[in-house]
Amino acid sequence: MKEDFYEILGVSKGATAAEIKKAYRKKAIEFHPDKNPGDAKAEEMFKKAAEAYEVLSDPDKRARYDQYGHAAFDGSSGFGGGGGMNMDDIFSQFGDIFGSAFGGGFSGFGGFGGGGQRRVKGSNLRIRVKLTLEEVANGVEKKIKVRRKIQADGVTYKTCPTCNGTGQITKITNTILGRMQTATTCSACGGSGQTIDKRPAGADAQGLKVEEETVSIKIPPGVEDGMQLKVSGKGNDAPGNGIAGDLLVAIETVEHDTLKREGDNLHYDLYISIPEAVLGSSKEIDSVGGKVRIKLEPGIQSGKILRLRGKGISSINGYGSGDLLVHVNVWTPKELNKEQKEFFERMQNDENFAPKPEKSDKSFFEKVKDMFS
Numbered sequence: 001m002k003e004d005f006y007e008i009l010g011v012s013k014g015a016t017a018a019e020i021k022k023a024y025r026k027k028a029i030e031f032h033p034d035k036n037p038g039d040a041k042a043e044e045m046f047k048k049a050a051e052a053y054e055v056l057s058d059p060d061k062r063a064r065y066d067q068y069g070h071a072a073f074d075g076s077s078g079f080g081g082g083g084g085m086n087m088d089d090i091f092s093q094f095g096d097i098f099g100s101a102f103g104g105g106f107s108g109f110g111g112f113g114g115g116g117q118r119r120v121k122g123s124n125l126r127i128r129v130k131l132t133l134e135e136v137a138n139g140v141e142k143k144i145k146v147r148r149k150i151q152a153d154g155v156t157y158k159t160c161p162t163c164n165g166t167g168q169i170t171k172i173t174n175t176i177l178g179r180m181q182t183a184t185t186c187s188a189c190g191g192s193g194q195t196i197d198k199r200p201a202g203a204d205a206q207g208l209k210v211e212e213e214t215v216s217i218k219i220p221p222g223v224e225d226g227m228q229l230k231v232s233g234k235g236n237d238a239p240g241n242g243i244a245g246d247l248l249v250a251i252e253t254v255e256h257d258t259l260k261r262e263g264d265n266l267h268y269d270l271y272i273s274i275p276e277a278v279l280g281s282s283k284e285i286d287s288v289g290g291k292v293r294i295k296l297e298p299g300i301q302s303g304k305i306l307r308l309r310g311k312g313i314s315s316i317n318g319y320g321s322g323d324l325l326v327h328v329n330v331w332t333p334k335e336l337n338k339e340q341k342e343f344f345e346r347m348q349n350d351e352n353f354a355p356k357p358e359k360s361d362k363s364f365f366e367k368v369k370d371m372f373s
Helices: 005-009 017-030 040-056 059-072 087-097 133-138 274-279 338-347 364-371
Strands: 125-131 140-151 156-159 168-175 178-185 194-198 208-219 228-231 247-253 259-262 265-273 281-285 292-296 305-308 324-331
Touching: 005 017, 005 040, 017 040, 040 059, 125 133, 125 140, 125 208, 133 259, 208 228, 208 247, 265 274, 265 281, 274 281, 274 324, 292 305, 292 324
Parallel strands: 125 247, 265 324
Antiparallel strands: 140 208, 156 194, 168 178, 228 247, 259 265, 281 292, 305 324
């Protein structure tokens, strides 16, 4: 089971943004590869802390995590807040957190704190994917055409002469407290440590060109409208030796004709005639798995709720499936012919037609309570 992000950083769920940042910096310094060379366990803790910080430092991601837990990002499917983060991701995104803890400007993977090149990350792309209720219930793999920037064939780069390939400009300032060293991103290369040497036709100023690519997106069962998934590395490329951004996938669900979703449960309104209610019947209804036939007992009452267990939506947390709740509604005709009217007039004083609710016939409020229990 995946560890709780708050526990990884050692903070409470009510921690402020400043407290979360401070806790992450402490953990990152403790498990930094420079301090723990060759220690696989420390490296794993370093990655876990970065993943937790990526989610908890973002108000939107934190809100989704508080509501849905790890299922909001589904790291097992290659999506999510920090699922699948590598050293390049961490160093490119959170280098500013470390400050001068490791001797001057913080660097990227391949040069921890030693003046190596910083790995710039390309920009993210965002798309919206529409899903039917059946696709939401069962999960689906979608193939989507995405226009993304990639490095053009034939482009070459050279070391940035302004920062000598470090991606940063270091300044030393004399203050009343002594000499202070600060590092800022190189404006000439944008922090990548490289500038274009040869640019082929059709490439932009960064050596990138736009191409259409078909991306396969595996969407797990149980996603909800408005949820956002992440496909790592399928955003825009970065120039030089940078790493690609991510493809952010916003989920939009299409309304079903007869089924309504409520959490993991589904609701279906079934209308039957008075004769069907009196004599009993067999009816075929919709479900996300196809048509389902149900039996209605003679004398069934309007407002009765039939629960078909496990016929709802699969839980995104992996806790089974919800139920399909069938709401029985007895349809009363608004117009009658002479013979029908005479029949019901004769039945007005018939004792068998008089309402006789039993204790087992729950009130409307009790039914509503059962639905949400």
